[in-house]
Amino acid sequence: MKRLITGNEAVALGALEAGVEFATGYPGTPATEIIESLSGKEGPYVEWSSNEKTALEMASGVSFSGRRSLVVMKHVGLNVALDPLMTLAYTGVRGGLVIAVSDDPGMQSSQNEQDSRLIASMAKIPLLEPSDSQEALSFTKEAFHISERFDIPVIVRLTQAVSHSESLVKIISKINTHSHTIKREPEKYVMLPPFCNRRRLDLEKRLLRLKRFSERFRFNKIETLSKKTGIITSGISYQYVKDAVPEASVLKLSLTYPLPSALIKRFSRSVKRLFVVEELEPFIEDSVRAEGIEVIGKRDGLPTYGELSVPIIRDFIRHRRVDSKSPIYGNGSFCTGCPYIGVFYVLKGLGVYVFGDIGCYTLGARVFPGSIDTTLCMGAGISQAAGFSKLNPDLKVVALIGDSTFYHSGLSAVVNARHHGSNLTIILFENSVTAMTGGQPHAGGRLDTKNVLTALGVEKIIELNPYDIKNIENSLREAISLDTLSAVIVRGRCVVKKEPSPLSIDRELCNLCLRCLALRCPSIKEEGGIPNIGRRCIGCMLCASVCPTGAIK
Amino acid sequence: LYALCLGMPDRGNKVRTKNIVFIGIGGYGVITASDICAHAAVYSGFDVKQSAIKGIAQRGGHVISYIRFGSRVFSPRVEEGKEDFVVKIGTKERYPCPKNSMVIELSEEEASRYGRDMNIYALGVFSRHLPFTEPSWFRAIRERFGINSERYIRIFLEGRFRL
Numbered sequence: 054m055k056r057l058i059t060g061n062e063a064v065a066l067g068a069l070e071a072g073v074e075f076a077t078g079y080p081g082t083p084a085t086e087i088i089e090s091l092s093g094k095e096g097p098y099v100e101w102s103s104n105e106k107t108a109l110e111m112a113s114g115v116s117f118s119g120r121r122s123l124v125v126m127k128h129v130g131l132n133v134a135l136d137p138l139m140t141l142a143y144t145g146v147r148g149g150l151v152i153a154v155s156d157d158p159g160m161q162s163s164q165n166e167q168d169s170r171l172i173a174s175m176a177k178i179p180l181l182e183p184s185d186s187q188e189a190l191s192f193t194k195e196a197f198h199i200s201e202r203f204d205i206p207v208i209v210r211l212t213q214a215v216s217h218s219e220s221l222v223k224i225i226s227k228i229n230t231h232s233h234t235i236k237r238e239p240e241k242y243v244m245l246p247p248f249c250n251r252r253r254l255d256l257e258k259r260l261l262r263l264k265r266f267s268e269r270f271r272f273n274k275i276e277t278l279s280k281k282t283g284i285i286t287s288g289i290s291y292q293y294v295k296d297a298v299p300e301a302s303v304l305k306l307s308l309t310y311p312l313p314s315a316l317i318k319r320f321s322r323s324v325k326r327l328f329v330v331e332e333l334e335p336f337i338e339d340s341v342r343a344e345g346i347e348v349i350g351k352r353d354g355l356p357t358y359g360e361l362s363v364p365i366i367r368d369f370i371r372h373r374r375v376d377s378k379s380p381i382y383g384n385g386s387f388c389t390g391c392p393y394i395g396v397f398y399v400l401k402g403l404g405v406y407v408f409g410d411i412g413c414y415t416l417g418a419r420v421f422p423g424s425i426d427t428t429l430c431m432g433a434g435i436s437q438a439a440g441f442s443k444l445n446p447d448l449k450v451v452a453l454i455g456d457s458t459f460y461h462s463g464l465s466a467v468v469n470a471r472h473h474g475s476n477l478t479i480i481l482f483e484n485s486v487t488a489m490t491g492g493q494p495h496a497g498g499r500l501d502t503k504n505v506l507t508a509l510g511v512e513k514i515i516e517l518n519p520y521d522i523k524n525i526e527n528s529l530r531e532a533i534s535l536d537t538l539s540a541v542i543v544r545g546r547c548v549v550k551k552e553p554s555p556l557s558i559d560r561e562l563c564n565l566c567l568r569c570l571a572l573r574c575p576s577i578k579e580e581g582g583i584p585n586i587g588r589r590c591i592g593c594m595l596c597a598s599v600c601p602t603g604a605i606k
Numbered sequence: 607l608y609a610l611c612l613g614m615p616d617r618g619n620k621v622r623t624k625n626i627v628f629i630g631i632g633g634y635g636v637i638t639a640s641d642i643c644a645h646a647a648v649y650s651g652f653d654v655k656q657s658a659i660k661g662i663a664q665r666g667g668h669v670i671s672y673i674r675f676g677s678r679v680f681s682p683r684v685e686e687g688k689e690d691f692v693v694k695i696g697t698k699e700r701y702p703c704p705k706n707s708m709v710i711e712l713s714e715e716e717a718s719r720y721g722r723d724m725n726i727y728a729l730g731v732f733s734r735h736l737p738f739t740e741p742s743w744f745r746a747i748r749e750r751f752g753i754n755s756e757r758y759i760r761i762f763l764e765g766r767f768r769l
Contacts, residue, residue: 055648057644057645057648057654057656185655185682214657214682214683217657217658218655218656218657218682218683219644219654219655219656219657219682220654220655220656220679220682221648221653221654289682291680292680292681292682293680293681295680295681296623296680296681296685362681362683362685363681363683363685364685364686
């Protein structure tokens, strides 16, 4: 049977067919749907973990018991998981351990566009690059075999275009089952000298075997057509190449770490002009050049940033022309009735330094320009604020963080700020879900955040009503005026699925002051100086709390 | 016979990949229409790729969905200027339609008559221009709507024959 599914759904299906028993990860576009399509399926135990490091460490524990596990994250999540990852190549695995990572070239929904293939080569972990849904399914299954056969975790690296595009896959719905035993082998799993020294040498042996495997791997394949032009490519770039230059011979690489050098040499000898076409870093290209093979690629102008496309590749190969413009994304705003709008409306006018973090509230920087000074990575806001305030004690400092991000990587920052006596106000947005990626439950969902903050030593905690501007302003002013570590909890449910229940403006009472408009609520629009509330309004009453005449009901 | 009139795909020959763009406002069933269309293509024996851009705005934002079908489809993205069909659902949004593309758009009267079902009606109107068999359209609609599907098939046919 054939089905039309996304690359993410295909990874989930591949893992199911491989008999995966444990799947975890942390939500992040473009990888989120892999875990979502596994949850509720018969077979594996599935959970969202508090962060990617915890997720990978749990999976390695599952692997120790001989069972197969899948860990899912976006590219920047791999940084968080890097600590266990770097040593997991040494210890190896018992049950297959596969890490599905989705990169975001072009940064449609990320803070950077790092290339996960470089992390794979640094951590010495084999990496597969599917180019469509069928490959995403087959490679995920293959990854479990490789993982167990070579005693090593395996990365399946997708990109946004593979994760989110739908293409046809063959469904066999046969689930492999495995017998597993637990074996205690401290010399393999306790990484202190001399065990780690021995495992380090063993890793080199395993990598050599993997390299030989890569030479014969059936998905590293040559498609011979023109003798004139040959293109080495991988991942989604393969699909673009086939459309852009259909007559070219192609070496499609699927296992791109470790690379099959002999196969690459053989292909390079069969064509007159050799190109390497890959998104982001010259990962394949540099290795090919290191073999002394002449290629045309990134050094000749093919962009090392953004997504590639059929026209970019066509222009480059046919005319060696490069159009360096890259699309700019960013027109999202708060949802109508979002409980975070009021805080940003007030924050902008307080004259404080605001250190942001990653989540829906980051949109505040776009909706109320100047309301956020920094956004770096998950959990950075509180530590940045603490650092800033320590050396600038006269300035008023605020850190923003959502509850999911707080439990992901904000806790240790509060501990540090408390211990060293930093003077700042944490604004904690609590909606009990990871809202930006679609409302997944998070691992701190059953904790009482106020108690957690108290236990961490936060001296003053204020809870406010997010739909009452006066209350927001008074609460924020009070917390900021204190010379101590304080917190303001902004509790409100995510409104994305809430049914509309529009408010209306009493024309008799409205004095056209347009204060409601300054909230930048997507439901309030102005026509000829008269404010109007749209049909999507959910009736949160925030605008009513700024209206001086009580015209909004 | 009807399918023959519309030119059934000759699966022995190479069919050039055709590009469809569905564009509309979130909540008007753009993705649903695109999904049914993609599945009708699959059931008619084509290779198909589909990708949707929903954007970061969760409510009321623009939705664009791309479908490519043919004997063998490679890139999942539709190249700018290579759109064969542009289907607009519930939006007056200008889309840079290339000269020889076909634009499917409902009249004001049709849009208000069908309201929330305008996506299925528009799909019916659009279906006349596609080489997909009628049974594959019906199958795609039935899979989507289950027990309510007869109602939607009627709306689809009203669009197909613009009754």
